[in-house]
Amino acid sequence: MNTDRIAYFLAVVREGSFSAAAKNMYVSQTAISQQIASLEKEMGCALFHRLSTGAVLTDQGEQFLPYAERLMGIQLELQDAFADAHRVSAIHIGYNGPLEKELIVDAYLSLHPRLPNLVIHPLYLSLTAMSDALYRGQCDMVLTLPGEIDQRNTYQEVLYDVPMIAAVSEASPLAEKSVVSLSDLRAHPLILLAPDQSRSGRGAIHDWAQNLGFSHPSIIYADSADMQILMVSLNLGISFFPARKPAYFKGVKLIPLTEDIGHHRSVLVCRRLTPAIRMIRDCMIEEMKKG
DSSP states (O other): OOHHHHHHHHHHHHHSSHHHHHHHHTSOHHHHHHHHHHHHHHHTSOOEEEETTEEEEOHHHHHHHHHHHHHHHHHHHHHHHHHHHTTOOEEEEEEOSHHHHHHHHHHHHHHTTTOTTOEEEEEEOOGGGHHHHHHTTSOSEEEEOTTSSOOTTOEEEEEEEEEEEEEEETTSGGGGOSSBOHHHHTTSOEEEEOGGGOTTTTTHHHHHHHHTTOOGGGEEEESSHHHHHHHHHTTSOBEEEESSOOTTOTTEEEEOBSSOOOEEEEEEEESSOOHHHHHHHHHHHHHHHHO
16 A cells, blocks of 8 residues: 555645645645545545535545554654664754754754764754654654644644743834833734644634734734744834744844733654654753753
């Protein structure tokens, strides 16, 4: 059985439609449809109801789902076992945010004296692409937001949970303040990550901003975390970042808020908590404790 077809099947289940699965698997919708059709022919039954609103599992599809998940898990275990047998010390880590990028560097520098053969391959991914990268074996682990990846058949652990504070350009008059309030910030455009860049944030990001008193015309969306930081540094608006400033936030000043607007959480997700991933996790947690 072709495991790529299994991966496509699981992607359609997660996304709810062939078009969304194709987008997040970086293939055409035609390719997804052909692979699913081939899988259905192989299984001798229809796995999905094709509806105008998306794809829904048939009764046979529901029966097939746990076997498909188990098969993908076995494939990843085989890959891990093969790597262990050949002493390959390489970890592929998917990330999106600047703080997560800094934690990857910190973990590597901490582990390198003890594990000089350890190689960490970073992979910058949109939040919506992380699930498929993990399930297809492109990443051994990813650092993402809560709710982005289905908890089934994965190990998930919160790495850190820190308050959100204001982020302004060093060129902004607000940079002179030691503390700011939401009323200080509402006179400026609010720069947020675009809702379609996050599974868990779809529909929620805009509502959250409005609850803070920012109206639609004053909200600007960035298509990546790096673009969000750049736009703030160029004084195109303000934003809210985790209360821990990575060294490369050039041109950005982080200022405490008088109000509590919520926390930023980063979650480590992997299919199997291997010894190498466990060591990387422990190093990242220790780095966060240092502040």
